[in-house]
Amino acid sequence: MLRAVRLIPLLFSAAVLGGCAVDAHINYVPDFMKQPVPSQPVNLPPDVGEILKGNVAAVFAQGASPTAISYSSPVPGKFGGWDTCVQGDVVGVTGKPLGVQLFLVNIDRDRIGRRERVGDDHWCATQVFKSL
Structure with missing residues (x-):
């Protein structure tokens, strides 16, 4: 039982850290599941x-x-x-x-x-x- 209690936080940490990528632009989600990047509004100079x-x-x-x-x-x-x-x-x-x-x-x-x-x-x- 003690072994299972120690193993749960380890598995949870591995799952959380396993979802991270070294490069922010690399991920393992297919393109159709990604949210589109919001277009930046053009900041025009004021009158x-x-x-x-x-x-x-x-x-x-x-x-x-x-x-x-x-x-x-x-x-x-x-x-x-x-x-x-x-x-x-x-x-x-x-x-x-x-x-x-x-x-x-x-x-x-x-x-x-x-x-x-x-x-x-x-x-x-x-x-x-x-x-x-």
């Missing part, structure tokens, strides 16, 4: 112009009254989504012009997420901009 038209306040501070807003073509973001550069001529709280402000904006699922003000030494400064 930045349309997103910005409805959400300018999400990029620039409230009361900044941005004018001459322009944006660059989106590039795949480092942490997901798409990164684009947005610039606009803004005024301060006192009404004095502050000049052109440049922002790095992350767009994920057609929504503006993270935004970060960047300087002239950032890669955004070398981008080609399109007017809004």
